[in-house]
Amino acid sequence: MAAVPQTRADESDQPTTYSVTPSQMVQGGVGLWQTPTARMMPEGALSMSYTDNQEYRFMSVSLQLFPWMEATARYTDVRTRLYSNVADFSGDQTLKDKGLDVKFRLWEESYYLPDISVGFRDFGGTGFFESEFVNASKAVGPFDFHLGLGWGHLGYQNDITNPFCELRDSFCERPDGFSGRGGKVDYQNFFKGPMAVFGGVEYQTPLEGLSFKAEFEGNNYQQDRAGALEQDSRWNFGAVYRWNNFDFSLNYQRGNTIGFGVSYKLNMHTVSQVKIDNPPLEIQGIRPPENAAAVNRQKLYNDLRRHGGYVITDLEIDDEQATFYGLQTRYRDRNEGVERVGRILASELPESIKQYHLVEQSNNVPMVDTVIDADTFREHATYSVPESSVEDTYRRVSPTQQQVDAYEPHRATGAFFSTKFFWTQTFGNPEDFYLYQIGLLSSVGYKFNEHLGIYGGIRTTLLDNFDKFNFTVDAEEAFLPRVRTRVREYVTGPMITLDTVFMQWSDRLADNWYYQGYGGYLETMFGGVGGEIMYRPIDSNFAFGVDINYVKQRDPDSTTAFMDYSAVTGFASAYYQPDFLPDT
Numbered sequence: 001m002a003a004v005p006q007t008r009a010d011e012s013d014q015p016t017t018y019s020v021t022p023s024q025m026v027q028g029g030v031g032l033w034q035t036p037t038a039r040m041m042p043e044g045a046l047s048m049s050y051t052d053n054q055e056y057r058f059m060s061v062s063l064q065l066f067p068w069m070e071a072t073a074r075y076t077d078v079r080t081r082l083y084s085n086v087a088d089f090s091g092d093q094t095l096k097d098k099g100l101d102v103k104f105r106l107w108e109e110s111y112y113l114p115d116i117s118v119g120f121r122d123f124g125g126t127g128f129f130e131s132e133f134v135n136a137s138k139a140v141g142p143f144d145f146h147l148g149l150g151w152g153h154l155g156y157q158n159d160i161t162n163p164f165c166e167l168r169d170s171f172c173e174r175p176d177g178f179s180g181r182g183g184k185v186d187y188q189n190f191f192k193g194p195m196a197v198f199g200g201v202e203y204q205t206p207l208e209g210l211s212f213k214a215e216f217e218g219n220n221y222q223q224d225r226a227g228a229l230e231q232d233s234r235w236n237f238g239a240v241y242r243w244n245n246f247d248f249s250l251n252y253q254r255g256n257t258i259g260f261g262v263s264y265k266l267n268m269h270t271v272s273q274v275k276i277d278n279p280p281l282e283i284q285g286i287r288p289p290e291n292a293a294a295v296n297r298q299k300l301y302n303d304l305r306r307h308g309g310y311v312i313t314d315l316e317i318d319d320e321q322a323t324f325y326g327l328q329t330r331y332r333d334r335n336e337g338v339e340r341v342g343r344i345l346a347s348e349l350p351e352s353i354k355q356y357h358l359v360e361q362s363n364n365v366p367m368v369d370t371v372i373d374a375d376t377f378r379e380h381a382t383y384s385v386p387e388s389s390v391e392d393t394y395r396r397v398s399p400t401q402q403q404v405d406a407y408e409p410h411r412a413t414g415a416f417f418s419t420k421f422f423w424t425q426t427f428g429n430p431e432d433f434y435l436y437q438i439g440l441l442s443s444v445g446y447k448f449n450e451h452l453g454i455y456g457g458i459r460t461t462l463l464d465n466f467d468k469f470n471f472t473v474d475a476e477e478a479f480l481p482r483v484r485t486r487v488r489e490y491v492t493g494p495m496i497t498l499d500t501v502f503m504q505w506s507d508r509l510a511d512n513w514y515y516q517g518y519g520g521y522l523e524t525m526f527g528g529v530g531g532e533i534m535y536r537p538i539d540s541n542f543a544f545g546v547d548i549n550y551v552k553q554r555d556p557d558s559t560t561a562f563m564d565y566s567a568v569t570g571f572a573s574a575y576y577q578p579d580f581l582p583d584t
Helices: 163-167 297-308 334-348 374-381 401-406 484-491
Strands: 045-053 056-066 069-082 094-107 115-121 131-140 143-152 195-204 210-216 235-243 246-253 257-267 310-317 321-328 355-362 365-373 394-397 414-427 434-447 452-464 496-510 513-521 526-535 542-554 562-576
Touching (some): 365 401, 526 562
Antiparallel strands (some): 143 195, 210 235, 246 257, 365 394, 513 526, 526 542
C-alpha cells in the first residue's frame, strides 16, 4: 500500500494545540472506544494496550512511524468461540486472531480546518474487523470533536448510501470471508458495501489526567466473529485516567456491556538510557614519548580498549606511522570513535609519527583503513584552529595489499568456546496461545589460521512447554516437499542436540571484494556446501552479494543422518543504508 504524504494547510495557519491528549481505543490505535479518530500520537510514540470487553480480549501495539502514519498490530481472543471444533487439535482453547491497521493523515489541523485522516483496519488476514474509514477531528478548548464515515465493520449500520455504489455496481456489496487461507490484503473489498456515520467527543476535565469519551458508532454487531451481539444503543461512554505513562480506562458499550483496559506508552525518539562514560582524553600539556621504542605498548593496548572502545588484534609502529588492526566495539558514531582513539594515540605515540592507520577487520579479514593525519588531529584536539571538525582529520580507504599481507592477528589459531541463552517463542498456536523453549546454545570451534576454522553449536533445552503439541506434522496433503513445516519435529527432540558443525574459509578477494566458502551441518534443518561473494565499496550506501548452496534436509530423528530431500538454492542480495540512518 502506498504511503499517503501529509498535506499541510497554508503555512500562515498555525496548527492549534488541543487540550485533550489522544488515547487508545479498544482494538488499539488512537480513537474513542470502538471508532478511530483522525488524531495521531507524537512521532516515534509506541503504545501497548490490553482491553477486555466481555466477548473479546485485545492485545495491541501501536507505533507512530511518521508524523502522518500510524500502524497497529493486534491479537484478538474471541471468548465465545473455540479455536477449532476438533478437540484433538486445539482442545478447549478459544479462537485467536491477529490483525494489522494503518492510518494516514491527509491534512493537519489548522485554526479553521480539522485533522483529516484515512485508514484501513484489519486489512490483511482473516479480516475480523476489516473496515475502511475517513474522519476528521477538531479541537475546541477542552473538547475534541470527531466525525467519520466507515465501511465494512465500521459501517454495518448502513445508515447512508455508499457514494461509490452510484459509480459502479461492484461497490454495492461487500464480499464475505477472505482470500485463500488468510494473510493476504483483500484490496477488492476496500470501500465496498454498507456505510455508516460515526463520531464522538473527548473532554479533558479540570482534574489532571482525567478525560471522558462519548461516541456514536456505525457497527450493528450482527456480523461479529463472536456471534450476533445484542446492541441496545449505538452510544458508548467511558473515562480515561492518565498516570505517568499509563492510561487506565473504563467504558460502557452497546448499552449493556462494561469494558476496561490499560495501555502503556513511551516515545522512542526521546527515550534514553543511562550511559556512564568518561569524557574524551584531554591532550593539552601531555608530553608524548620521544620515539617509537619508548612507547608503553601494554598501556596503549589497555587505554585503547578501555577509553576508546578499540580492541587491537595486531599492530605495527615505527617512527613515521603506526598501524592498528582491530575492531571498534563501543562507539557506533564513527566520529566519536575516531576522536577518542585519536586522542589516545596523540598522547601516547611520538610526534614523529605523522599517520595513524586504524585497520578494522571482520572475521580476521581487513575491511577498511581509517587514515588519521596526526598533525591535523592534534590541532583539532588542542583547539588550535577555529571551528575544527574531527571529520577533517581522517579519511577512509581500502586496506593496501601490504597491510593485508602484514596482518598477523593475535590468537588466530586455537580452540574457543562460549555459551549464551536462547529463547524461542511462538504465539497463536492451536494447543496454547503461548509456547516457548528456553535453553543454552554452546558454541565451540577451532581456528586453523585467520581464514579457516571449524565451528559447532550444541543446543541444550532447559525449560519448555512444547510437550503440549498435539501433532508434529499436520495430516494435510502437501503438493510440495515439506521443509520448514516440519519445524515441530526438530524442536521436540532430545534435551541436548547438535545444532551445527561446519568448516568455513573467508578472505578478501580484492579491493572491496570478499568471499567465503563453507560446508557441513549448516543449521538445525539442513546441511550442505555453499559459497558467497560480496562487493562492498568503502562508505558506499550500497553493497551487493551472491550466494549459492547445495543442501540436504537433516533427519530430525538422528543427529547425523540426512533425508532424501535436497535442493540447489541461492540468493542475489542488494544492501542499502539510507543517509538518514547513519549509525545502523
